[in-house]
Amino acid sequence: MTSSRVSAYDLHCHSTRSDGVMQPAAVVARAAQRGVKTLALTDHDELSGLAEARVAAEAAGIDLVDAVEISVTWRQHTLHIVGLHVDPDDPVLLEGLRGTRAGRHERAQRMSAELERVGIPDALAGAQAYVTNPELVSRTHFARFLVESGRARSTQAVFDTWLATGKPGYVAHEWASLEDAVRWIRGAGGMAVIAHPGRYKVTDAERNELLGAFRDLGGVALEVVTGSHTPEQYGYWAKRAAEFGFLASTGSDFHGPRESYRDLGDLPPLPSGCRPVWAQF
Ligand code: AMP
Ligand code: MN
Ligand code: MN
Ligand code: MN
Numbered sequence: 001m002t003s004s005r006v007s008a009y010d011l012h013c014h015s016t017r018s019d020g021v022m023q024p025a026a027v028v029a030r031a032a033q034r035g036v037k038t039l040a041l042t043d044h045d046e047l048s049g050l051a052e053a054r055v056a057a058e059a060a061g062i063d064l065v066d067a068v069e070i071s072v073t074w075r076q077h078t079l080h081i082v083g084l085h086v087d088p089d090d091p092v093l094l095e096g097l098r099g100t101r102a103g104r105h106e107r108a109q110r111m112s113a114e115l116e117r118v119g120i121p122d123a124l125a126g127a128q129a130y131v132t133n134p135e136l137v138s139r140t141h142f143a144r145f146l147v148e149s150g151r152a153r154s155t156q157a158v159f160d161t162w163l164a165t166g167k168p169g170y171v172a173h174e175w176a177s178l179e180d181a182v183r184w185i186r187g188a189g190g191m192a193v194i195a196h197p198g199r200y201k202v203t204d205a206e207r208n209e210l211l212g213a214f215r216d217l218g219g220v221a222l223e224v225v226t227g228s229h230t231p232e233q234y235g236y237w238a239k240r241a242a243e244f245g246f247l248a249s250t251g252s253d254f255h256g257p258r259e260s261y262r263d264l265g266d267l268p269p270l271p272s273g274c275r276p277v278w279a280q281f
Contacts, residue, residue: 006035006265009278011065012042012082012195012226012251013264016132017049018069019140021256024049025056027264032060036265038278040065040084040251042195045100046136047088065281068093069195070184071100071175074210077202078165078175080195082223082249083185085281090188097184100176101135107173108137115142115162115169120151123169139163140255155259165201182217191277193221193249196228197237211244221247221277225270227262228253238271248274 014020015027022030024041031039039062041053050066057064066088072079086093112124124137126145131137143155143163152158162169176184185192194214202210211222223229224237225248241248248270252262270276 005268007250007267007269008035008037008265009250009276010036010252010254010265010267011038011040011067011084011193011249011277012069012223013039013254014043014069015041015049015053017046018043018133018136019138019255021259024053027254028053028056028062028064029060031264032057032062034263034265036062038063038065038281039264040067040082042067042069042082042251044069044080044136044138045071045097046133047086047094047097048133050088067190068097068185070097070181072178072181073173073175074178074213075206076172077200077206078173079178079200079210081178081181081185081219082193082195082251083181083188083190084193084221084249084277086185086188086190090184093184093188096176096180103173104135104137107171108142110171111139111142111163111169114171118162118168120146120162120169142169178213179217182214182219186218191221191247191280192217192219193223193277194219195223195251196226196253197222197240198226198229198233211240211246215244215246219246220280221249223251224248224274225250225267226253227251227260227267231268234268234271238274241275242273247277247280249277
């Protein structure tokens with residue numbers, strides 16, 4: 001399965017500890033088999049897969065970066081901030097993530113009620129069948145239920161119809177603040193990275209303010225290459241990183257073999273001129 005196109009670094013992926021479909025050990029084994037040399041497991045708001053992933057990484061001979069993807073609310077926008085090389089035992093980070101996860105169940109109940117109003121009953125019960133970490137029910141689990149029950153052809157279609165911002169099953173939610181997320185990551189010895197920056201529906205002015213605020217807080221990198229970006233966006237975000245003095249990261253955002261745009265390590269090289277975040281590992 002190894003091919004020359006596989007990136008040695010994949011610094012963003014998910015396991016069953018959040019909304020991925022493979023166990024942490026299986027994610028690591030798949031990455032190693034595909035030729036990835038350094039993998040960061042970045043479950044949403046959750047560090048509990050890292051111990052299992054570390055055992056698997058030692059067995060497979062690949063480097064594991066202890067990491068996390070934190071859900072953040074910044075001016076009504078939901079952002080994701082990746083923390084690389086965090087201490088998975090850091091008490092402040094652990095407590096911050098516990099608090100961030102805490103609202104998910106009630107949010108899921110409200111999403112289910114909203115879906116009921118548009119003719120989809122029992123969506124929470126349906127989603128629960130796909131939940132693999134009881135503290136981490138996510139929109140992805142609702143999407144799997146809606147696809148498997150024949151209401152949509154793809155998870156993308158589910159988001160477009162029901163779950164994206166402003167759609168009938170969308171429920172606004174207050175996640176961690178940007179300040180807290182970066183503080184927790186830095187306090188745990190980690191490097192803060194803005195995940196898939198091209199995905200956020202912000203104005204040009206907000207984008208500039210976000211980059212400035214993130215840098216002022218001590219954020220160090222942008223995901224330039226990600227499964228969420230087009231090739232044009234690689235170039236755009238490489239320029240923004242250079243402009244703001246950010247390092248550049250790369251990650252597939254793998255959730256499962258059939259669900260993700262990209263498999264583990266299926267990433268082109270960073271655009272020339274980028275300073276890779278791993279130069280500082
Ligand atoms: P949540 O944290 O519950 O809001 O769920 C967010 C997750 O939903 C993301 O991490 C992705 O896995 C998934 N997701 C968000 N937007 C989309 C989309 N447009 N298509 C497919 N999956 C998406
Ligand atoms: Mn996800
Ligand atoms: Mn994300
Ligand atoms: Mn992700």
